[in-house]
Amino acid sequence: MPYATDVTDDRPRRGDRICGPSGPTRGTSGQVAVGTLVIFIALTLVAVATAAVLFDTAGILQSQASDTGDDTSSRLSDRLDVVATTGANITDREIKEVEVVLADSPEGSSVDLRNVTVQWLGPDIGTTLVHEDNAAAGQDTFSTVSYADPDGTFPLLTSTEDRYALRFEPGVVFGDSGLTEGDSVDLTLVTPSGATLPIRISVPQSLAGKDSVEL
Numbered sequence: 001m002p003y004a005t006d007v008t009d010d011r012p013r014r015g016d017r018i019c020g021p022s023g024p025t026r027g028t029s030g031q032v033a034v035g036t037l038v039i040f041i042a043l044t045l046v047a048v049a050t051a052a053v054l055f056d057t058a059g060i061l062q063s064q065a066s067d068t069g070d071d072t073s074s075r076l077s078d079r080l081d082v083v084a085t086t087g088a089n090i091t092d093r094e095i096k097e098v099e100v101v102l103a104d105s106p107e108g109s110s111v112d113l114r115n116v117t118v119q120w121l122g123p124d125i126g127t128t129l130v131h132e133d134n135a136a137a138g139q140d141t142f143s144t145v146s147y148a149d150p151d152g153t154f155p156l157l158t159s160t161e162d163r164y165a166l167r168f169e170p171g172v173v174f175g176d177s178g179l180t181e182g183d184s185v186d187l188t189l190v191t192p193s194g195a196t197l198p199i200r201i202s203v204p205q206s207l208a209g210k211d212s213v214e215l
Contacts, residue, residue: 095178095215098185099167100168103157119187141172146164185200
């Protein structure tokens with residue numbers, strides 16, 4: 001009688017529980033979805049906040065650029081041309097009176113010389129001068145003189161044809177002495193808008209026999 005061969009039957013039987021492949025349960029999937037949603041909301045809020053900051057910064061920069069442009073335009077428009085610088089009223093080889101003759105530049109706008117300030121540096125003093133109708137009225141002042149005023153606007157400089165002078169009296173500024181031979185002075189004219197015009201004044205090495213000189 002032949003031996004019986006054991007055969008294993010792997011087919012499922014009634015009542016057996018069939019287990020599928022392992023994987024996340026329904027509860028775990030829900031937690032993952034909620035976490036993803038939270039991250040998405042957080043990223044959205046960060047993006048919105050960043051955009052708001054960028055827009056605000058752009059607005060500030062645009063405003064600053066506009067202000068700077070206006071200021072630069074104003075400064076460029078206040079251009080003055082120096083026609084001549086002279087020294088006069090020379091006594092004892094000292095210049096008692098200095099004049100800087102100005103004209104409006106072709107690119108410039110009108111400038112009221114009464115509102116111009118002058119920074120005076122040299123030879124041994126530094127000070128800021130302001131306009132007065134009479135420069136001899138006190139220290140730290142200068143006056144204005146008209147030599148050509150076709151439009152009758154003095155002391156408002158409006159044309160390239162205007163010739164107005166800033167008049168300084170060094171004896172008043174220094175206290176009794178004028179500019180002597182070989183002296184030099186640096187002037188800086190400052191308009192109301194802040195535009196500056198540097199001027200160098202140099203006294204000749206000899207003033208003997210001179211009534212007036214170019215500086």
